[in-house]
Amino acid sequence: MTFTIPIENGNGVKNAEADSQRTLYPYVTGTSVVAIKYKDGILMASDMGGSYGSTLRYKNIERMKAIGKHSLLGASGEISDFQEIMRYLDELILNDNMWDDGNSLGPKEVHNYLTRVMYNRRNKFNPLWNTLVLGGVKNGHKYLGMVSMIGVSFEDNHVATGFGNHLARPILRDEWREDLSFEDGVKLLEKCMRVLLYRDRSAINKLQIANITEECVTVSEPYSLKTFWGFSAFTNPS
């Protein structure tokens, strides 16, 4: 991203080139990501869809990636900006690994780095159009946080992006408890994802659940949820 100094002529018009490089709208977007803390770590779920406006154009986009040994990043919003963030993080983790001193960046550090990047881009009016969910476990401490495209960042026991905030979080507020088992956590996430599947038009029935514990990070193979459409109102709409 180049930073051209705005040229001012008599009308106070700025450099046209600088303007054409700012992000104005998102093009290919991913929908909600939902994540919860559970007994052994963090569980995160997202579907594999990439929408091009109202068209569901891409159906095999992995929106959750492992970062280093201790973190997991899920992203909604502009997919190309997510890929750019992955490049920044790859460089961050590579430099961290090259010290070879026994230390490695934990989720709190990665979350802080992302917050700084997102907030600074927002201040230049050139945001990375994403809402990011960052979860991880290091030295027994579980961490789950979120950063939005305007740089708002916080930590919580359960987070969601996009429609997930409106549809999934109320479920989580009622049903999340400390020390959920892995199976209960997956059931809870699937409940949220099912509601999103029914009600979010940009959701597709192909999701992945990622699990991060002290020992390892795994992103599951894609699978689909069972849905029920046999309501009498559908068969006999009158």
Next chain:
Amino acid sequence: MSSIGTGYDLSVTTFSPDGRVFQIEYASKAVDNSGTAVGIKCRDGIVMGVEKLIASKMMLPGSNRRIHSVYRHAGMAVAGLAADGRQIVARAKSEARSYESVYGDAVPVKELSERVASYVHLCTLYWWLRPFGCGVILGGYDRDGPQLYMIEPSGISYKYFGAAIGKGKQAAKTEIEKLKLSEMTCREGVIEVAKIIYKLHDEAKDKAFELEMSWICEESKREHQKVPEDLLEEAKTAAKTALEEMDAD
């Protein structure tokens, strides 16, 4: 063998009548005065080891790293002026990163060694720059398998199956030639390199030293990393026993 330049050795941009550039040769002397660095290419990877001469008893073990990771799949062992070495490593890291940025794949070791060599050579072309006073052993693992290169202060870079620079390089090279490298695994290579370094360390001239070793092999998932603690301890014990056996005769 030292010969006085008498007037032809004041600048790196001056040739002597017999076609030598003395400043570069003097730079190599700086490398020859430092602790030995050894690199070998085994069947399944590269092993590098450095004889880190300890300048002061107050230094913490594990500090003053002489072997640096240049990228995931490559590492450099440095001998000579440490500050010059840091500059070369930084340049190598930057070249590797820019290659990946442009071509989307990890830099091939040959390409990296050529870029580093041409940077080192650059500093031998201008009178306002001095040559680097350090030599570098670059080991890496790419799709052509494990490779070992050595870059000298003159900017020459050759591919080796065994290389040594520093004080004990002659003795080290003799020892390496005795090894059957094509049949050796990296695990065995670590023990052999430790034995070589312990053997060529001169107790009389230099006091204490610390052994620093790294490898890139199938076991390390083709990533450059320090040799694991337990294997390093095993190598040190084996090396010390070998020395005692030698002294015993």
